[in-house]
Amino acid sequence: MTSTRRKAWALGSLLLVGSLGLTACGSSDSGKDGAGSGESGGxxxxxxxxxxxxxxxxxxxxVVVLDTAELDSAITLGVKPVGATQATPDAGFLDYLPESQVKGIKSVGEIANPNLETIAQLKPDLILSSKVRDEKRYAQLSAIAPTVLTETTGYPWKENFRTxxxxxxxxxxxxxxVADYEKQVADVTKSLGGKEKAAATEVNVVRFIEGADIRIYGKKNYIATILADVxxxxxxxxDKAVDGFSYDVSPEKIDLADADALFTSTYGDPAKAKATDTMKSGLWKNLKATKAGQVHQVDDELWIQGIGYTAAAKILSELNAALTSA
Structure with missing residues (x-):
């Protein structure tokens, strides 16, 4: 950033802080609608x-959202953000969301590395993110607009959604x-034969990641909570997953992932993520899930990255279809 642009950004931040301060002093905890500019009350x-x-x-x-969970929450609740981050520069805004729901949203950079100037230019009245992503930028973000951070993402997604x-x-x-989700969960459990039969069906979620080991998901993450609810x-x-999140293995130990049914996703290039070679291996072909025709490749953005109720509803539908197809 040039010296001139740095000065302009600093001045802009000061003006924004002043504006927010005036807004806070001029507003109350009563009122019907927050529409319009911050100075208009509401x-x-x-x-x-x-x-x-x-x-x-x-x-x-x-509203500007700085992670996928926050994007899912906003869309689920009928709010189209004016800005959102992306996983990578060339990524879209969660491919499981209809185009009509994300069209017009401005990219504000990558997750955990948002462009503060672009955010400021959008003149948001609310920013949503988490400490794990943006704690170090909290002061700067708060100078732009009221910023609501949850502690982290993933496992506590239901509590985060309420925030x-x-x-x-x-x-x-x-x-x-939430009520719709709980009803759908109950319907899926019933469709699978009831609680006892569902509990007797062991399921694993395996994620192939470019540049990393293969991830077998544990019980303390987003997708695990959905499986547990069902x-x-x-x-x-x-149970060996580190911090309950995942147990990572090499292709030579992929047999440790075996279960009655496997759901697999890939982040990045399948070849570079070891998915291609692993699924051609003898170990993979000898998995009981493979032999039973119960290996299901799923969308990574939906099953792993989305982290919200709109994603969960789609996952439940796919889960039900896969496990009742035999």
Missing amino acids: GTHTVKTAMGDVKVKNAPKR HADALGRQAEADKV GLGRPAIT
Whole structure:
């Protein structure tokens, strides 16, 4: 960044801080709608976040989300963000979301490396992210707009969704989303033959990652919570997962991933992620899941990256179809 641009950015940040300060002083915790600019009033409410209490408008209209979970939450709750980060520069905004729901969203850089100037230019009235992604940028982000951070992403996605709903002023909508999810979970469990039969079916999720070992997912991550809600069994290997998240193996130990059914996804190039060679190996062909025709390749963005209720509804449908196809 040039010296002139740095000065302009610093001045812009100061003006934004001043503007936000005036807004906070001029608003109250009452009011119907947060539409319009920050100076137009509409009321505010306090959201409990990982960084402490944050005052936000009652109904933010210009929202920037800095991770996939926050994007799923906003779309699920009927709010199209004005800006969002992407996993990589050439990635889209979660391929399981309809084009109509993401069209017009401005890219604000990569996850964990957002472009602060681009965010500021969008004049947001709310920014959503997590400490694990953006704690070191919290002061700068807060100078642009009220910033709501959850502690982390993944495993606590349901609690995070409630925080997002509170920040967006969409608690009633969130109640319906959760109720719909719970009904769908119950329907899938019933479709699989009930709780006992579901528990007797052991399922593993395996992710091939370019530049890393093969990941066998444990019991403390997003996808694991969905499997647990349905009541599906998990192989003993999942108890060895580091911090409950994953147990990583080389292709030579892929037999450790065996289960009644396997769901596999790939992040990056399949060849470079070892997916291609692993699935051609004798070890893979001898897995009981392979022999039973119960290896299902799934979309990585949906099953692993999405982390929200819109993704979960689609996952439940795919899970049900796969496990009742035999």
